Amino acid sequence: METKTAKSMLSTTPMKGRETRPIHYTFRIESFSMLSKFSVEKCASEEFEAGGYKWSLSIYPTGNTKGEGEGHVSIYLVLMDTSSLPVDWEVKAIVNFSAYNFLDDEYVTTQDTSLRRFHALKTEWGVPKFMDLGTFNDPSKGYLIDDTCVFGAEVFVVKNTHKGDCLSMLHGPVTVSHSWKFKFSQSIEKHESESFFGGDYKWKLVLYPNGIVEGKGNSMSLFLVLDVSTLPPNTKLVVDCILRAKDQLREQHAIQKFCRKFSESASVWGSRRLVALAKVRDLKNGLLLGDSCILEAEFTILGLIKPGI
Template identity: 55%
Template sequence: MMVASHDVVCRPMISCTQLTTLSDQTMKGRKAPPSHCLIKIESFSLLSKASVENYTSEAFEAGGYQWTLSIYPTGRARENGYVSVYLNLIISSSKSFPIGLEVNAIVNLFVYNFLHDEYCSYQDTSVRHFHKLQTEWGIPKFMDLLSFDDPSNGYLIEDTCIFGAEILVIKPPSKAEFLTMIDEPVPLSYRWKFNNFSRANLEEYESEFLAGDYKWKLVFYPNGIIEGKGNSISLFLSVDTSSVPPNTKLYVHYILRVKDQIKGQDAETKLCKRYFSSSNPSWGSRTLVPLAKLKDPTKGFLEGNSCIFETEFKVLGLVNSL
């Protein structure tokens, strides 16, 4: 948003990154406009001379609440010599906004710099608290009028200026997790010898065991599942969720393995870390070993029509959800 050429005055130009308030806060500029409110004021000098303390915008929505933005052209609360800018929370009734309800928000108030084509603000990340007894927050010394009125600074060009507001309402998290890591987790393991592989005619087989504080099982699919169906064996480690406390996930590092009973060149998963929970009780591999490789007598996975499955794992921590 640039304007036509204008008269150049002798005072040096002050950019957004140079101009500071009396408290030494530094304004910074950005190209993107504020997302919630813009006020363009033409004939700003007439507003300054009018018998009104401020101009207040119409209501706008941000974060599920209604707000207005107020511009004080000659300052507010005895701050003569400054432009003051304030954000106001609209409370329609005590019923809709009872005492005790608080709106927490990060607020940024902007002024447009025509020369740099930037929206300038102090980019404050402090959380402001709005409630029934405190419905507004603002910056009484937003900018001194001497700097603001000087066209070489770019904020008031041809007696026109633009202000804006952006509000990020901080709401309680919809979900919270607490991870408690276990110091020196105990290594756990289990071995399952599956006999009569050639006679396996069920889709899946299970072998239950107790390890640590929980019940587990290995789940074996002799003809594979999903992308492994018909071409590989699938093997999974599964926790019995009845042995896990409610709203708790187990953070587990595990390895699943099919033993090479001849050369010791086992087939196994690598570096698997997963959360075991009621919604995801099983993790493993759908294509652990190709069926052709498993049945190859030279590979050692199927010896005497039996194969051996192993798992090694550690419960690294517990995750509790609220």
């Protein structure tokens, strides 16, 4: 019960004990009473690194009077050496402080989740009333034993990695249908159709008659390809597509459906196994008629994705 009472008196922010020491820095001070005896207003630690920046702890043994910390131990985090940062620099971080309790063998740590903002006019932030001196100086509370104490800090720098996109659905979706007839007996590894327009964008079909990757030697592979030179920068197209190899006798076509985003880095979508070669070569299936195959792409451009809020 006594320990809980002591913890409730530590700080103006909620605190909780834990066995794990602070992951970024601990600052052990021996002969702590000598600081106040020699009227040391502030004791600064060595520098330490966290989140790509250099920091230091400042301990006010009898409180930061300018920050209304009288009657308390005050603790502050200071951002060091900002000379290499741009003129309008800003560093945001979640900061938590701790004090080691020797009797409970735990670090009593603030539980602050607020984002602290460091900039040219404010290079330090802290807790003026971190621990009242009555609690801190009482050996039975466990924070100052043999005139020795340990403070700690954890600094989680939050960098701006936000990314946003905006999907604009088209009020009048663009539907495209393109048919392509080719001679199956041509011994070419790769066939490309003539380019055609779908909306404001240029497309083509690419066929591998004997397949590629897992379809190689056993299937026809067919792909719809966007000409990225016709695509505005940082734009993606949402496309709903059907690729088919036509059955020219009974209309029992081989079909592959997909809905994909076409972009500069993903300009090709389709099927490596559109239809088995054995099925194509079996004339009763109607996929091959007079050495001709007919391939079709039927697709709808549903919307555009651009960077957004």
